[in-house]
Amino acid sequence: MAGKRLTPFSKILIVLAIIGGVYYLLNKLRDPKVKQKINEVTSTSSSKSKDGYKDVINVGVVTWGGYAGGQYFNEGFEANTNSRFYKDYGFKVNFKVIDDFDASRDAFKNGDIDLMWATIDAFPTEVEGLSQYQPQVVFQADWSRGGxxxxxxxxxxxxxxxxxxxxxxxxxxxxxxxxxxxxxxxxxxxxxxxxxxxxxxxxxxxxxxxxxxxxxxxxxxxxxxxxxxxxxxxxxxxTKNATHIIADVFVSKKNFIEKNKEQLRDLYEGWMIGASELNNSDANKRKAAKILAEGLSQPEDFCYDAINNVRLATHGDNENFFGMNQNYNGVTGEDLYNKMKVKYNNLGYNTSGAKSWRLLSTRDLVSKTKSLTGANHTSEKQKEFTAASETVAKKESLSSKKVSITFRTGEYQLSDNAKQLIDVQFTPIARAFANARIRIEGNTDNVGGRSSNIALSKRRANSVAQYLISEHNMPKNRFIIVGNGPDKPIAGCERNQNDNCKAKNRRTDFELVVD
Known part of the structure; x- marks a missing residue:
């Protein structure tokens, strides 16, 4: 049976009812409590909420600009729903500022924080004391660059x-x-x-x-x-010149990593996105400075300078740090950890209980993150040096390292033993002070003519530079080559009075020169 048609009056009543309903809803939406409830529901439904994720990951930090990538991505220090960690990955992050070193370690041990800051250079001195918690280095946050x-x-x-x-x-x-x-x-x-x-x-x-x-x-x-x-x-x-000595990292307990690997990979991914955005935008750094100023209770200018006094590590930097880039010739986490383990032990700080780097680190967060591609996520490039001016070439050095490299009489080619000596005694310093120029001075004893010795000593110094350029990928313009011949003998051996003195004077001096 055909339905009845609506009268014009009925149509008007329906229209008025719809308008009234819309008006009522608009008024309700103006209610702050209703708006908050809608935002919460919308935020929850739009986030990638995942079963098994911790609601909040607690990260222990100190008053330092190197963690700005994570704090900026989090839109603050406290766990909050505006955080991109929450919106994009479905969990919150809470940064706990614990400047007291012992208190920060206690917080890690008792579970108050899930990730703990550390620096790889000093970490060998505390590994043994944390051994029962099976600490693992999970990612690098920064290199100190003036901090x-x-x-x-x-x-x-x-x-x-x-x-x-x-x-x-x-x-x-x-x-x-x-x-x-x-x-x-x-x-x-x-x-x-x-x-x-x-x-x-x-x-x-x-x-x-x-x-x-x-x-x-x-x-x-x-x-x-x-x-x-x-x-x-x-x-x-x-550390503006000593660029690769102090590396901030985050450490977590092995059992926590095993239970929360996927969530930690999301944390790492978001943190690296934040770091890349700061590295490529001063406006973002200014925004991050405001966040740090509130979270650290420090002046905004102080926080802005703190961010600029570090190299915020990108995904590419982490690949280099964990030795995943075969073409990288710079300092890795393993290099730094092993060297400082020996150095501190030699100074009487027992590091014999420090586990090997392989047992102390995990590359899973870095190696299994495939989404961070493009120029913003690549590793830091080496400093580009211009050819040294005459003023710079003659500038007083900051430091001088003497290495006795043996050459056969009249020759300037490096032997395998000489290359090994350079690798052990100087290459680590050259890598660590990557923003400083290197002046290489060749020296001889007084056997033979002065002019020929000067020419020979310069060729020997140049051989050393060419080795560092070809073998260790150091920039050509970084080097200043000097041939002193017999003119700069060691103190006490000015007359080359015996074979021992002559041997000491046949040396190569490596000097760090700051522009």
Missing amino acids: DAIVARRGISKVSDLKGKKIAVAPMTPSHSFLIWLLEAGDIKTSQVKIVEVPSAIDAADAFKSGTVDAAVVWSPDDADCVSKVAGARVLES
């Missing part, structure tokens, strides 16, 4: 000037590692300086400003503060 510095009083202009001087440093910390490397680059033993142990880099700065020490290893911006408050003081060196 750590050594300040020195008037009259100390190069590393050799530190001999016999009092140096304030926090032992078994990144500050200590930096000092160890710098002294090695300057051919100075730790026993030749007077170490004044302090609890932290902040205390080191206070010791320097009080005049109780001649130099101190400090954090930025305390370096600038020290220079401004101590007449004649200067920054002797910083």
